[in-house]
Amino acid sequence: MASAALVRDGRKWRLALTTSNAALITLTVRDGLGVAVAPAWFISPGLRILDDMDARYPLGIAEMxxxxxxxxxxxxxxxxxxxxxxxxxxxxxxx
Structure with a gap:
């Protein structure tokens, strides 16, 4: 959903990392090497929600x-x- 939202807006982006390791994602984002799409409970010290991107690129609802x-x-x-x-x-x- 995130990549589709960026493409719809014509924004340039690239996938730099894919992993299921939550600690690695946290460290990568915290150190300013990228952004991540994650649920609100994932936010920990050193991370923040990018409100402008959150508002501009709504992801919709995921179902399980x-x-x-x-x-x-x-x-x-x-x-x-x-x-x-x-x-x-x-x-x-x-x-």
Whole structure:
């Protein structure tokens, strides 16, 4: 969504890093080597939201789903899925 928003606006950009390592992303952005698209809970000391970019390039809404095999229902799995849903909903409401 971020790259599509930048392209729509004709803004030049390049992908400099891709990783699933949250600490590396934090350090890279904190040290001024780039920007990242991340949820609000990711903001930590040394990071800030770029309000002008946030307003100019709205990302829209991302959706997630949980899929499980037919017949895979167990009480433990049901509790786990309920917990995940509750956490995601409370995070979305807090943002």
């Amino acid at each position: 789903g949980i899929k499980r095999a037919t017949g895979a229902a167990t009480p433990i799995l049901d509790v786990f899925i309920s917990h995940i849903k509750a956490e995601l909903n409370s995070t979305a409401l807090a943002a």
